[in-house]
Amino acid sequence: MTGGYGLLVADLIGVAVFAASGATAGVAKRLDLFGVAFVGFVAALGGGILRDLAIGSVPPLAFADWRYAVTAVAASLAAFWLHPTLNRLRRTVLLLDAAGLGLFTATGTLKAIAAGVPPVGACLLGMLTAIGGGLARDLLTGEIPVVLRREIYAVVALGGAVLVTVMHRMGFTGLLPLVGAAGLMTGVRLLALYRKWSAPVAAPRF
Amino acid sequence: MTGGYGLLVADLIGVAVFAASGATAGVAKRLDLFGVAFVGFVAALGGGILRDLAIGSVPPLAFADWRYAVTAVAASLAAFWLHPTLNRLRRTVLLLDAAGLGLFTATGTLKAIAAGVPPVGACLLGMLTAIGGGLARDLLTGEIPVVLRREIYAVVALGGAVLVTVMHRMGFTGLLPLVGAAGLMTGVRLLALYRKWSAPVAAPRF
């Protein structure tokens, strides 16, 4: 199917972008070549692995379809050698990352729904698909996950997952609504970056 | 069933208490509102998710029954706004945490037995149900897990899990023995806190 093929290409673009972000974090922490590739792999595919385990889809796609692993490792190795260039391309990377956020959330939510997960759980798993890799990347490099600390990132995913779930309930299925929801999330994420929106932090009073 | 309903209420109280402990840790680390809710969710439901994955019960209860996620998030948000009050209620929180420890261990062990896990594995999974969320909370907030460092906490869970398994083998089933074992664990945990019991630490001689 053209639809399935388009989705695969979109998915692999998300994998490559998230892998490059993980690999760049690994380079910054002075990991070796293997470590950089490993963190890139986990950043790109960790969220999807978690989702697949939770919906009982084993082996997870990251191990079942070689194109995912190869894309993640290739993008990580490219980042290892090209990372100064990546920094100059910072705006492009943020744009692609926002696109990955939207796509991973939309496909993750729909996969959870298709596996029979009820709406609230499907939204949570859709969000985890998008943010799980970044969480694992930060844990592996010894950081408190950035997604928990600042910026509007996971909330965009959660809102988008709710939108996808509601649309699915209303009978909108197929590629178009999915791409629409992913595009909306990408736009909101870019707007949040541009406007420097951030979530409130409590003042600890201990 | 009244029994099932009583168990659900007990389970949700445990979820709320563990979520509040996770959320408070998140506030102390200056996470944003989303981060606080996320760490609360993981602290409350991470142990059960791990257990459900290990016994092949997918999707895990945290994603299959919306009441768990909603309770965890509501308790986390309450802790976000009320955390100075929570500190004044420190004794109450420790009491509820001890009750959560007992209940999560007892129900976790029985679920593992019901899924056909042999006794030693069921005890380990019962303990992991109770301590897994706290482990994940500490990893997400950049701490070496407190349960590995001091105090009698996990050992109470392990001992309680053995007791539950032995009682199950001897034919004691139903709500009463479960509540009895949970109550005993809660009591021992509170005694350990009151008497400041702690496990031995080796003097590193490198």
Place this chain on the structure above:
Amino acid sequence: MTGGYGLLVADLIGVAVFAASGATAGVAKRLDLFGVAFVGFVAALGGGILRDLAIGSVPPLAFADWRYAVTAVAASLAAFWLHPTLNRLRRTVLLLDAAGLGLFTATGTLKAIAAGVPPVGACLLGMLTAIGGGLARDLLTGEIPVVLRREIYAVVALGGAVLVTVMHRMGFTGLLPLVGAAGLMTGVRLLALYRKWSAPVAAPRF
């Protein structure tokens, strides 16, 4: 079967060695007796648990067969009391660790193949079986995983997993090729230690 029994003994030796390495790391971080045993358990069995979850073999062997958990805990407790001796035995520990690396990779890869995982995924899961426990050990003790930072360790596992997969494809099955591949990995790992081989690190230029 003699073959199955030999494999079990080899597997349990790997478990004991990895548990001792985890427990020693726990002692160095001044964890208490429970924490040391827990980190030892995770270091020995974490990689296998991850593999079993990914291939849908639930409950994972670590919970299904009590001999694994008991071996891991016994070796951890031994390390807790004997750790100064372990340091004097550093060369022996490194030798056994290299043997564990080879054995865990070989058995992990074959289990993934037997579960129907395609070649690339089976190689990744074989490697994860061998390095997953060490990764979890380092995360639990607040370190950036050493396997990502230096030395030739995971790459030996990955190369060995590819060899095992190719041999399996070519029809070499049974105990002998497995032991041969494991022995080869052990030898390469020891050579890498002796020659102080390490993977390249990128100079971060941000």
